[in-house]
Amino acid sequence: MFLSDVVSLGQPTVGEEELRAIADVFASGWLSGAGPTCQKFEQRFAEVTGVTDALATNNCGAALHLGLTVLGAQAGDEVIVGDYTFPATGHSVAWTGATPVFADIRPDIWSVDPAAVEAAITPRTVGILAVDVFGQPADYDELRAIADRHGLWLMEDAACSAGASYKGRPAGSLADIATFSFHGRKGITAGEGGALTTNKSDLAAHARKLHTYGIAPALSRENSTDLPIPTFDELGFNYRLSDVAAGIMLAQLDRLTTLVAARQAVAAQYGELLGDLDGVTTPVALEDRVHPWQSYVVTLDPDVDRGRVATYLKANGIQCNFGTYASHIQPVYGFSGHLPVSADLFLRHLAIPMHANLSEDEVDRVAATLRAAIGS
Known part of the structure; x- marks a missing residue:
C-alpha cells in the first residue's frame, strides 16, 4: 500500500506561511529561546486565550511542571488529577515531589467528575489539576466552587484545547494557571512546544524566572548600556521555546x-x-x-x-x-x-x-x- x-490519524497544516515565518526569524539573527519572536508570540497567545500573561515553553510537560512549581506543589502534598490523560499530567505532579491522586471521569465527555474530585480531597490536598480531554473543557464552574470551598488552587491541562471555550470563556483562562501543547498532533503546532497562561502576575513572573535557569531572559538585558550580570538565587530550569518554533506558532495562530x-x-x-x-x-x-x-x-x-x-x-x-x-x-x-x-x-x-x-x-x-x- x-x-x-x-x-493519517493526525496531520499538521503547515506551508508557505510557516516557511516565511522561519525565514523572518533567521533574518532577525535571534534563533535561541525567549527572544523577540517568542515575546511577540506570547503577547498574541495571551490575547487569544484571554489572559494577561502567556509564557512559551519547549513542551507542555515543562509548562505543567512550571505551573505546579509556582503554585507551590511539593513533597508531602497531594494534587487531584483527572485520570483520563496522557501520563505527562501525572508525571508533572510527581516531578514536584507531590503525589498525584487520580479521580474518575464523566462517562460522556471524559473530563474529571467534580463529585469524584470532592470525594478525593484529604488534609494533604493542595490543588486540582483538571484535563480538557481531547480539547473539550472540563466543568470549571463546579471545579472552581470545590477549590474555593476547600482553599485549593485550580489548574487546567489544556494541552489539546487551543481554540476551545467554556461558557464563552477561552480555554487558558479557566483556572489559576493553564498549560498548552504544540506537539505535532495538536490543533496548532510547531512540532513541539507549549505555553503557560495565567491572569496572576505574581505566578507569571515566578514562572518566567524559573523557566530560564532562575534568572531573567537575556532579552531583558539586550539594550542595556552597561554590563548587567544576573545573580542566581533560585534553582530554575531550561524550559524556553526557541524563536524558530515561536515564529511557526505565530503563523499557526493566524490559522x-x-x-x-x-x-x-x-x-x-x-x-x-x-x-x-x-x-x-x-x-x-x-x-x-x-x-x-x-x-x-x-x-x-x-x-x-x-x-x-x-x-x-x-x-x-x-x-x-x-x-x-x-x-x-x-x-x-x-x-x-x-x-x-x-x-x-x-x-x-x-x-x-x-x-x-x-x-x-x-x-x-x-x-x-x-x-x-x-x-x-
Missing part, C-alpha cells in the same frame, strides 16, 4: 480559527455517518463549550473486539489508535484505587483520523471502512 493511500472550523466540520460529518452505527457511540460535544476536536474518539460496545477492528482499519489504509490512558493503572504511580469509568473507556476507545486537512471523501472512506470493520 502506498503512503498516499493511507488516511487557528480556520483550523478549528475545519475540524468541527469533520466531526459533524463523522457524526452524520456514524451516528446510527450499532456497536459504536460517537463523542459528545456539549452546547455550552466549543470543542476544537484535537482527536475524534469513538466508544466501542463491550462485545466489539477493538484489536480486530483496528487491524481491519490499518489493513485498509486507515490509521487509528487507542484514546488515551487510564493513568491510575500505570505502574509508575503505585496508585491503589480503582476508577471504573476511566478503566472501562481505556479498553473501549478508538481514535480515528482527525485533522484539518481531511477531505470529505476521506471522511466518507474512514466511516465506510469502520462500518465494514464492525460488521466483519
Whole structure:
C-alpha cells in the first residue's frame, strides 16, 4: 500500500506561511529561546486565550511542571488529577515531589467528575489539576466552587484545547494557571512546544524566572548600556521555546480559527455517518463549550473486539489508535484505587483520523471502512 493511500490519524497544516515565518526569524539573527519572536508570540497567545500573561515553553510537560512549581506543589502534598490523560499530567505532579491522586471521569465527555474530585480531597490536598480531554473543557464552574470551598488552587491541562471555550470563556483562562501543547498532533503546532497562561502576575513572573535557569531572559538585558550580570538565587530550569518554533506558532495562530472550523466540520460529518452505527457511540460535544476536536474518539460496545477492528482499519489504509490512558493503572504511580469509568473507556476507545486537512471523501472512506470493520 502506498503512503498516499493511507488516511493519517493526525496531520499538521503547515506551508508557505510557516516557511516565511522561519525565514523572518533567521533574518532577525535571534534563533535561541525567549527572544523577540517568542515575546511577540506570547503577547498574541495571551490575547487569544484571554489572559494577561502567556509564557512559551519547549513542551507542555515543562509548562505543567512550571505551573505546579509556582503554585507551590511539593513533597508531602497531594494534587487531584483527572485520570483520563496522557501520563505527562501525572508525571508533572510527581516531578514536584507531590503525589498525584487520580479521580474518575464523566462517562460522556471524559473530563474529571467534580463529585469524584470532592470525594478525593484529604488534609494533604493542595490543588486540582483538571484535563480538557481531547480539547473539550472540563466543568470549571463546579471545579472552581470545590477549590474555593476547600482553599485549593485550580489548574487546567489544556494541552489539546487551543481554540476551545467554556461558557464563552477561552480555554487558558479557566483556572489559576493553564498549560498548552504544540506537539505535532495538536490543533496548532510547531512540532513541539507549549505555553503557560495565567491572569496572576505574581505566578507569571515566578514562572518566567524559573523557566530560564532562575534568572531573567537575556532579552531583558539586550539594550542595556552597561554590563548587567544576573545573580542566581533560585534553582530554575531550561524550559524556553526557541524563536524558530515561536515564529511557526505565530503563523499557526493566524490559522487557528480556520483550523478549528475545519475540524468541527469533520466531526459533524463523522457524526452524520456514524451516528446510527450499532456497536459504536460517537463523542459528545456539549452546547455550552466549543470543542476544537484535537482527536475524534469513538466508544466501542463491550462485545466489539477493538484489536480486530483496528487491524481491519490499518489493513485498509486507515490509521487509528487507542484514546488515551487510564493513568491510575500505570505502574509508575503505585496508585491503589480503582476508577471504573476511566478503566472501562481505556479498553473501549478508538481514535480515528482527525485533522484539518481531511477531505470529505476521506471522511466518507474512514466511516465506510469502520462500518465494514464492525460488521466483519
